Amino acid sequence: MIPASVFRCLCLAFGLADTVYGAKLTEVKDWGGRNSSTLSMHIYVPNVLPPKPAVIAVPHPCSGSAQNTFSSVTPRLASYADKLGIVLIFPSTTGVVNTLRNCWDDRGPNALKRNGGSDNKGIVNQINYVLAKYKADTGRVFTTGSSSGGMITNILLATYPDVFAGGASFSGAPAGSGQPARTSAQAWGDVVRIAYPEFNGTRPKMQVWHGTADTVVPYQYFGHQLGQWSDALGVKFSKNVTGDPEAGYTKMEYGDGTKLMGYHAQNVGHVVPSPDEPLLKFFGLM
Ligand SMILES: *[C@@H]1O[C@H](CO)[C@@H](O)[C@H](O)[C@H]1NC(C)=O
Numbered sequence: 001m002i003p004a005s006v007f008r009c010l011c012l013a014f015g016l017a018d019t020v021y022g023a024k025l026t027e028v029k030d031w032g033g034r035n036s037s038t039l040s041m042h043i044y045v046p047n048v049l050p051p052k053p054a055v056i057a058v059p060h061p062c063s064g065s066a067q068n069t070f071s072s073v074t075p076r077l078a079s080y081a082d083k084l085g086i087v088l089i090f091p092s093t094t095g096v097v098n099t100l101r102n103c104w105d106d107r108g109p110n111a112l113k114r115n116g117g118s119d120n121k122g123i124v125n126q127i128n129y130v131l132a133k134y135k136a137d138t139g140r141v142f143t144t145g146s147s148s149g150g151m152i153t154n155i156l157l158a159t160y161p162d163v164f165a166g167g168a169s170f171s172g173a174p175a176g177s178g179q180p181a182r183t184s185a186q187a188w189g190d191v192v193r194i195a196y197p198e199f200n201g202t203r204p205k206m207q208v209w210h211g212t213a214d215t216v217v218p219y220q221y222f223g224h225q226l227g228q229w230s231d232a233l234g235v236k237f238s239k240n241v242t243g244d245p246e247a248g249y250t251k252m253e254y255g256d257g258t259k260l261m262g263y264h265a266q267n268v269g270h271v272v273p274s275p276d277e278p279l280l281k282f283f284g285l286m
């Protein structure tokens with residue numbers, strides 16, 4: 001397999017990152033169900049869409065924006081969306097957490113509630129807009145984000161397991177991490193179960209990425225997320241695969257690897273490069 005770093009260089013050499021997009025990132029004003037003045041919505045809709053396209057919501061890190069996430073955090077995702085026919089949503093917030101700007105609400109009184117009117121609900125409203133407008137596939141809705149975007153990904157999967165088929169958290173933290181730390185995987189799993197006690201369907205799959213040298217969101221949150229979802233999904237650690245997707249990474253499989261996967265990134269800091277292919281394959285989109 002070609003290491004991701006080589007692929008990135010080729011991309012730049014051929015100017016792909018700037019030129020292959022068929023469409024443009026566009027702001028949507030009339031997404032409706034707008035419940036908070038802090039939220040905005042941008043979308044990337046490929047010029048050619050298959051019937052019932054999949055949808056991926058990509059919340060930004062703290063201090064981020066839709067535009068910055070589109071061009072820098074997930075710079076190749078739009079070209080995959082063109083190829084695979086996926087509608088991308090780039091929600092954005094001007095919320096403040098711990099004096100940091102443009103952060104998703106991961107700890108307010110409504111953060112972990114369904115229909116509590118917090119950012120999780122706002123993002124789901126944006127997804128519902130896209131599902132209706134583009135007749136998208138309700139069975140193939142995903143979310144992925146880095147840092148604060150990874151934290152809200154955990155919260156979205158916990159509070160709206162009926163909306164999502166899967167998620168991926170980069171350098172993030174489990175649902176409930178804004179509250180006092182839990183001491184067991186089961187206690188982290190309880191956060192997920194309590195978020196929607198009546199839920200009895202199939203929970204979304206989860207992929208978690210974290211660098212050991214992360215000084216912004218400590219590496220310990222990697223284990224907490226894996227514990228949370230291992231418990232909530234009922235899958236136990238099964239094996240490590242070293243050097244996957246590239247040298248320095250260890251893929252940690254849970255169960256048969258289809259429900260939960262961790263990626264330990266040795267000596268990687270807070271920015272884990274967005275590895276589109278392992279993500280899109282895990283989601284079943286390529
Ligand atoms: C807006 O938030 C309130 C709670 O603050 C909630 O009762 C209501 O259902 C929310 N509406 C929408 C459309 O999300």
Ligand SMILES: *[C@@H]1O[C@H](CO)[C@@H](O)[C@H](O)[C@H]1NC(C)=O
Nearest residue numbers: 162196197198199200201202
């Ligand atoms: C799951 O929940 C739905 C909706 O509340 C309910 O109709 C259904 O009977 C439940 N199924 C099981 C197996 O409990």
Ligand SMILES: *[C@@H]1O[C@H](CO)[C@@H](O)[C@H](O)[C@H]1NC(C)=O
Nearest residue numbers: 239240241250251252264265
């Ligand atoms: C799997 O890899 C992780 C990350 O390197 C490590 O912490 C863990 O001990 C490994 N588990 C086994 C059974 O080798």
